[in-house]
C-alpha cells in the first residue's frame with residue numbers, strides 16, 4: 574500500500590479512509606473487487622490490497638456488471654469521479670441500472686474534471702470557475718448541472734443517496750450510506766449508488782478550508798444531501 578499521493582485536502586483520501594474502516598470492520602476485504610475508470614479516482618488500487626480493475630473511461634459500471642455476473646460471490650463496486658461517471662460514461666451506469674445488476678457504484682463528485690486538468694464536468698455548479706469556464710459556468714452557454722443522485726433514483730435501482738464530507742455529522746451519515754450500499758448488494762437487491770460530495774482544492778482555486786465552505790454552500794443551494802431511493806438499513 575502506497576502513501577497518499579492525493580493533493581492536500583483531497584476528498585479521495587477522506588472517502589478512502591472511510592471505506593477502509595468499513596471494509597475492515599465488516600471483514601469484507603477478501604471478497605471485494607473494485608473497478609475504476611479515468612481521473613484521480615483511478616489510483617484506488619494503490620491504497621488497497623484487494624483487486625482493482627481498470628476499465629476504459631466511463632465504462633466501470635459495465636465492467637463491474639460483467640465481473641458480478643461471472644463471480645456473484647464477489648462484492649463488486651465502481652469507484653469513479655463525476656467526470657468519469659457523469660461526463661464520460663453516464664450510459665454505462667444507466668444500462669447497469671436498467672439491467673438491475675447488483676453492483677455498488679460510488680461517485681466522488683467534486684464537480685470538476687480533476688484528472689484531465691480541471692475542466693467543467695456535467696455536475697459543475699452554475700457560476701463555478703473551471704479551466705474551461707473561466708468566467709464561471711453559464712447556464713445559457715453550458716446548460717444546467719446534472720443532479721446525479723436524483724437522476725439515478727428515477728432508474729430501477731435499489732438505493733440512491735447523496736452524502737457530503739464537509740462536517741462530522743455529514744461524515745457519519747456518509748459512513749452509514751456506504752455500509753447500506755454494500756448491504757443492498759449483499760442482499761442481491763439491484764444497483765446501489767452513493768454520490769459523495771467532496772472537494773478538489775487546486776481546481777477550485779481555493780485552500781482546503783475555503784473549499785469546505787464552498788462545499789457547504791453547494792450542498793444547501795444546489796445539491797441537498799438525502800436518500801432518493803431505498804431506505805437506511807435498521808441496525
Ligand code: SF4
Nearest residue numbers: 579580583613687773
Ligand atoms: S486534482 Fe483534485 S481530485 Fe485530483 S488528487 Fe488533487 S485534489 Fe484530489
